[in-house]
Amino acid sequence: xxxxxxxxxxxxxxxxxxxxxxxxxxxxxxxxxxxxxxxxxxxxxxxxxxxxxxxxxxxxxxxxxxxxxxxxxxxxxxxxxxxxxxxxxxxxxxxxxxxxxxxxxxxxx
Numbered sequence: 001x002x003x004x005x006x007x008x009x010x011x012x013x014x015x016x017x018x019x020x021x022x023x024x025x026x027x028x029x030x031x032x033x034x035x036x037x038x039x040x041x042x043x044x045x046x047x048x049x050x051x052x053x054x055x056x057x058x059x060x061x062x063x064x065x066x067x068x069x070x071x072x073x074x075x076x077x078x079x080x081x082x083x084x085x086x087x088x089x090x091x092x093x094x095x096x097x098x099x100x101x102x103x104x105x106x107x108x109x
Contacts, residue, residue: 002076012062012065015062016059016062
């Protein structure tokens, strides 16, 4: 379940980043109107205002999905079964006290 929500979250975030980068700023239309030819916005694929409403509506939907998946991931991370502390889960090994001295070295007096 966690992996599915995480994959959806990542895909939606990538689409949201791309969609925000595609959108024009509010000042871009004013600058294009003075550049000559009227900017050509009326002959675009979505019409003069259709692309702005389509892109803003799409980004709002993706932002809502991103928000819901963020809350879902936070909820799933908080519901992990915790069976103790971190120090209780660490496996320790008993040290061995057998120290061997090398055969070629004399013993220290």
